[in-house]
Amino acid sequence: MTMEVTEEQVQSQDPAEWVDLYGDMLLSYALSRMRDRDIAEDLVQETFLVAWKTRDNFAGRSLFSTWLVSILRHKIADHYRRDTSRATQAYDAWEDWQETEPPFSKTGKWSLSPKSWSASPEELLENREFWKVVAGCLGDMPAHLAYVFRLREFKSAKTKDICSLLDISTSNVSVRLHRARLLIRKCLEEKWFA
Amino acid sequence: MDCKKATRLLSDAEERELTARERFGLRFHVLICTACRRFQSQLQLLRHLLSHATPKMLASVYASGVRLSDSRRQKIKDLLWQATQEP
Numbered sequence: 538m539t540m541e542v543t544e545e546q547v548q549s550q551d552p553a554e555w556v557d558l559y560g561d562m563l564l565s566y567a568l569s570r571m572r573d574r575d576i577a578e579d580l581v582q583e584t585f586l587v588a589w590k591t592r593d594n595f596a597g598r599s600l601f602s603t604w605l606v607s608i609l610r611h612k613i614a615d616h617y618r619r620d621t622s623r624a625t626q627a628y629d630a631w632e633d634w635q636e637t638e639p640p641f642s643k644t645g646k647w648s649l650s651p652k653s654w655s656a657s658p659e660e661l662l663e664n665r666e667f668w669k670v671v672a673g674c675l676g677d678m679p680a681h682l683a684y685v686f687r688l689r690e691f692k693s694a695k696t697k698d699i700c701s702l703l704d705i706s707t708s709n710v711s712v713r714l715h716r717a718r719l720l721i722r723k724c725l726e727e728k729w730f731a
Numbered sequence: 732m733d734c735k736k737a738t739r740l741l742s743d744a745e746e747r748e749l750t751a752r753e754r755f756g757l758r759f760h761v762l763i764c765t766a767c768r769r770f771q772s773q774l775q776l777l778r779h780l781l782s783h784a785t786p787k788m789l790a791s792v793y794a795s796g797v798r799l800s801d802s803r804r805q806k807i808k809d810l811l812w813q814a815t816q817e818p
């Protein structure tokens with residue numbers, strides 16, 4: 538799975554180019570696994586340094602981006618082994634809504650009922666402004682939710698592939714997708730369908 | 732079944748086959764609940780839009796993700812440059 542990089546670039550011998558080509562993709566992967574941005578950036582940095590040192594190990598059997606992600610995965614695993622403090626807990630431990638406003642009351646009813654959207658799908662498909670709003674809504678979403686949503690809805694990734702890529706359970710994937718869908722519909726309702 | 736559970740099942744239905752019991756409970760809830768019925772059609776619209784949008788449009792949305800900060804980007808490049816100077 539090539540993830541953020543749609544067309545695999547030829548592996549360059551200039552590592553500065555790697556940073557421009559793969560830096561954002563690696564950071565978004567790291568942020569799908571942890572919420573601390575500084576630590577995520579540190580791990581991406583270490584990943585590039587390891588990649589440079591061990592560049593002869595890249596055999597070309599996999600995509601270069603996949604090889605980089607595999608280094609980052611090891612870095613993240615090491616990180617969780619070293620530091621199990623609460624501040625850097627994995628998302629798997631979160632089954633609550635602490636990072637977003639809960640859309641339901643304690644009794645399980647909608648806090649604010651969804652509205653009826655009057656929309657012509659054909660028109661929306663052509664409307665650049667609408668897709669800008671969609672992009673903005675995805676950008677506002679917590680990174681670990683947006684990442685899974687992108688893989689599922691834009692790349693049509695299968696749940697089991699998302700599970701193995703992120704080392705998370707099926708139920709965690711479906712919880713994240715559910716939250717992401719609730720957030721994006723709320724955002725679109727406020728910013729487009731209002 | 733409450734709305735929280737019903738919306739979870741509406742979302743799950745796109746990922747897996749619901750059990751007969753879940754389908755039955757969900758169908759009944761959606762029948763009596765306007766809010767969840769709207770949520771359901773919103774999900775359907777989103778799914779439709781995302782599966783019919785042009786690749787170009789989708790790529791523009793997809794690319795608008797997380798960005799490495801400029802300072803970090805530069806720092807990594809500097810460290811890599813140093814590494815390339817080592818024997």
Ligand SMILES: [Zn+2]
Binds near residue numbers: 766767
């Ligand atoms: Zn309901």
